[in-house]
Amino acid sequence: MSPYCDHCGRLGDDGDHSACRTARLMEPPRYCAACRRRLVVQVTPRGWSARCVEHGVTTD
Template sequence: MTSYCDHCGRPAGEGDHEACLAARAMEPPRYCARCRRRMVVQVTMRGWSARCAEHGTLSG
């Protein structure tokens, strides 16, 4: 099963994702790491939630 970068949406095994990892320290994920769908993200005062239509909700 292929996994994807949750910041840029490209396959996790291709290329360098150093910039993505740095951005993810400050931002919620944009893409589902399992299916590459763009997620619906909501940022609140206490954190964030990101919902994939296929795989459900993540929170941080």
């Protein structure tokens, strides 16, 4: 498991993240799961891409 939640940015073991997991089914990540930085997110009709300045690009 990643140290941080990629939806809310809190520590992964800090509380219940079931709402975050549900939201992530329809939304791109907002935080880097490795370093908790806010991501630069671009949503297109075909999917999304999220970029962390430290860890690079994640796509759907």
